[in-house]
Amino acid sequence: MEAYLSEWLSLLVRWFHVIAGVAWIGASFYFVWLDNHLREPPEWKKQEGIKGDLWAIHGGGIYEIAKYKLSPKEMPNELHWFKWEAYSTLLSGLALLFVVYYMGSPGYLIDPSKADISIGTAIAIGLGTIAVVLAIYEALIRSPLADNGKAFGLTLFAILVLADWGLFQVFTGRGAYIHVGAVIGTIMVANVFLGIVPSQRALVNAIEKGGDPGARVARLAMLAKLRSTHNNYLTLPILLIMISNHYPLLYGHSYGWAVLASIGFIAAFARHYFNLRHRDINQPWILVVAALLTATLIWAIAPAPVTSVAADGQVVSDETASAIISTHCVACHSNAPSHPAFQSPPAGIMFDELSLLASHADKVRQVAVDSHYMPLGNVTGMTDEERQQLGQWLITNQPE
Known part of the structure; x- marks a missing residue:
């Protein structure tokens, strides 16, 4: 009965995690698309403080969407915030981590041939890695490095690959993959909790006080935009990790950490094409290169064909x-x-x-x-x- 109830618990938590993730990622994709499709408004809208507008049709109706440069003349009575989608995804993901990997079968997480450790030690390594990488990321994004997008991106990628490699030396491939996903997911939610939402609150507070938002709010808004951009590029890699437990050809490879790093790079690179395309910058070569890199990876990790019946010429009974x-x-x-x-x-x-x-x-x-x-x-x-x-x-x- 315990195993039966455990499976139901895993199913329900996983289901909720997927629902929360769909809601969060869907909203994230929509707002990135929306921001990249805003166009210069007519003069009368500019005089109202509108920075860009967009017309769309959906669900049998036509929508007019406007984004203010700073604030409207009067704050609305109801302002919708998008944060609980992210928080729900993190909380359900951590619950799933505990239910499946920390409280479930030890074989999902611990590989004695790599490191013969207790489940307590494994939990400490897993949660400790999440905390350390998050602390490093927060230090970097608050440093001058944040002003150099390419350098920051390469630095973050190197940190994630190092964590990927390290976890793969200790955990099973599946356990390592899911912890890399937990690291990335925690960074993404921290971007919402520590950067995006505080920036929005600072803007709303400044507007309600009736003053000029000022340089501090502008700086917070810039960092919030940067954090949102990071989340956008991390979305496709984390989606891959969410489904990777079904594909041991990835995490079961002897160089599974390098496989994950390669797929993460390819996915983020492909996402770059769509981000440019939303701004009417068409660079199809990006998708061509991403496809070629994927084909190369598939070829590189393919198992060697087994053609001999037996090493000693005898058939296995x-x-x-x-x-x-x-x-x-x-x-x-x-x-x-x-x-x-x-x-x-x-x-x-x-x-x-x-x-x-x-x-x-x-x-x-x-x-x-x-x-x-x-x-x-x-x-x-x-x-x-x-x-x-x-x-x-x-x-x-x-x-x-």
């Missing part, structure tokens, strides 16, 4: 394959898992019969032979020889 599966797989992947962390077989994959193993040959080869991701944390001590034997059996028994 069904009995040997069954023994390997019984020892290392069926505790989780069976109709009634005996592993305490699972109420049902992960991904619905069962190996109660040997024929079922052959039907999932490509997946098994990917996660247990090529990447060594399974068994989780290798808690059963599966040897390289057993992985080779399993791979050889899969080659000779793949379905027609």
Whole structure:
């Protein structure tokens, strides 16, 4: 019953996290698009203090949208703030981190072959990394480096790659990926909480007092815009991380940290094309380069094809394959898992019969032979020889 309730808890928290993330990212994409599509208004609007306007049609109606240079002549009775989408995403994401990785199966996070640590130590490393990187980011964005966009971007990328590499040396690939995502997500929410919202409050307070917002508010607004831009470029990489747990070909690779760094760069680079396009600057070569880099990455991490039946010329028997599966797989992947962390077989994959193993040959080869991701944390001590034997059996028994 405990495993059953744990799965429901994981499902509900994950569902809420996705809903909150969709709301936040959707709003973020919309406002970036909106800001980049504002056009110079007619003179009468300029006299009203309007900096740019936009006309749009949606939902059967026509909208007129205006952005003030500083403030309207009179503040509205109701002003909508966009912040809880971000806060809800962070809180639900941290809850999911605890439910799945800190309180769930240790194999999701700890790999004894990398670092034989306790769950308490792993939690301290994970949360400590999030806190340290956030502190470094906040120090940098409040420094003169923030005035140099390219230098800041390269510095931030280098810091994230270093954290990515370090976490990969300690955690499982999946655990490392999700913690890099937690680092990025925390930075993005901190940008809202520590920069964007305070800037908005300072502007509103200055307007309500009836004075000129002044240089301080203008500086806060500039930093808020910079933080918003950073969030925009981090959005696609974090979306990839949110779905990466389904793809061990990424985090299960021996250089999984470099794979994540490469995809993060490519995604942010591709996002740059759309940001320019919104400003009527068309640079299609950016997408071409991003596509070529993606193709190169796919080629570079592809597993070497296995063509030989066996190293010694002998075929691996069904009995040997069954023994390997019984020892290392069926505790989780069976109709009634005996592993305490699972109420049902992960991904619905069962190996109660040997024929079922052959039907999932490509997946098994990917996660247990090529990447060594399974068994989780290798808690059963599966040897390289057993992985080779399993791979050889899969080659000779793949379905027609």
